Amino acid sequence: MQNNNAPIGLFDSGVGGTSIWQEIDELLPRENTIYLADSRNAPYGEKPTEEIIKLSIKNTELLLEMGCKIIVVACNTATTNAIDLLRAKYDIPFIGIEPAIKPAALKSKSGVVGVLATKGTLNSKLFHETANQYGGETKRVEIVGDGLVPLIEKGVFKGPEIDLLLKKYLHPMIEAGVDHIVLGCSHYPYLIPAIKSHLPEHIELIDSGYAVARQTKAILEKNRLLSTAEPTDSNGYKIFWTNGDPNPLSQLIKIRSALGSKPGIIPTILEKEF
Numbered sequence: 001m002q003n004n005n006a007p008i009g010l011f012d013s014g015v016g017g018t019s020i021w022q023e024i025d026e027l028l029p030r031e032n033t034i035y036l037a038d039s040r041n042a043p044y045g046e047k048p049t050e051e052i053i054k055l056s057i058k059n060t061e062l063l064l065e066m067g068c069k070i071i072v073v074a075c076n077t078a079t080t081n082a083i084d085l086l087r088a089k090y091d092i093p094f095i096g097i098e099p100a101i102k103p104a105a106l107k108s109k110s111g112v113v114g115v116l117a118t119k120g121t122l123n124s125k126l127f128h129e130t131a132n133q134y135g136g137e138t139k140r141v142e143i144v145g146d147g148l149v150p151l152i153e154k155g156v157f158k159g160p161e162i163d164l165l166l167k168k169y170l171h172p173m174i175e176a177g178v179d180h181i182v183l184g185c186s187h188y189p190y191l192i193p194a195i196k197s198h199l200p201e202h203i204e205l206i207d208s209g210y211a212v213a214r215q216t217k218a219i220l221e222k223n224r225l226l227s228t229a230e231p232t233d234s235n236g237y238k239i240f241w242t243n244g245d246p247n248p249l250s251q252l253i254k255i256r257s258a259l260g261s262k263p264g265i266i267p268t269i270l271e272k273e274f
């Protein structure tokens with residue numbers, strides 16, 4: 001039985017997918033949402049495909065138990081390694097996030113774009129298929145952002161450790177003449193100020209958060225699953241489950257709320273073993 005007021009479920013290897021949650025919340029404020037931060041198992045990007053699939057199944061089953069009507073895989077690594085299997089296994093719509101190669105290739109004037117993502121994403125079959133299909137003639141400089149996710153998971157978004165890594169990863173892109181850099185990991189939008197401080201002004205950053213939110217809305221509409229809450233109703237409930245340290249998560253939700261969320265949203269952060 002379809003339930004329009006069932007929650008949208010989201011999961012990520014940790015706190016990064018809150019960058020996607022925020023876009024969804026902005027576009028669909030009356031929807032109820034449940035977010036799983038699998039921080040205990042982060043980073044996914046270094047794990048073998050079979051393990052990423054196993055973790056994605058575990059997260060999906062928990063969200064299904066919680067009655068979610070649609071699942072947003074708010075993690076590039078889980079999407080590129082597991083979404084085909086999840087779609088085949090479960091009878092519920094899935095939205096994924098993949099590095100935004102297409103808009104970067106369309107906008108690029110230099111014909112060279114950078115992609116900063118995890119090893120798991122850059123090595124996946126799905127990423128290569130999509131990138132080759134939509135990347136056209138554009139040359140890609142693909143760099144693994146090793147070490148960034150564990151720092152973000154600890155609530156570190158700037159400072160010497162971040163700068164050291166960013167310098168190492170961004171330098172080859174700048175040298176190769178990129179004019180766009182695709183942020184291919186949902187954790188990386190939290191590094192935008194730090195990343196920008198290492199780049200000449202003409203290099204643009206591209207992330208997929210807003211596109212994922214638009215796609216979520218379109219799929220809910222297509223399946224007649226949009227919330228039936230009236231425009232005058234207050235916002236939906238926003239629940240965050242974490243199996244790690246709740247502090248970085250609460251810090252990010254607070255940053256996000258201060259940046260743009262409407263009054264009335266009171267995110268609830270809860271701890272759980274999963």
Ligand code: DGL
Binds near residue numbers: 074076149
């Ligand atoms: N946030 C994830 C992504 O979008 C995964 C990071 C990780 O756990 O390695 O790829």
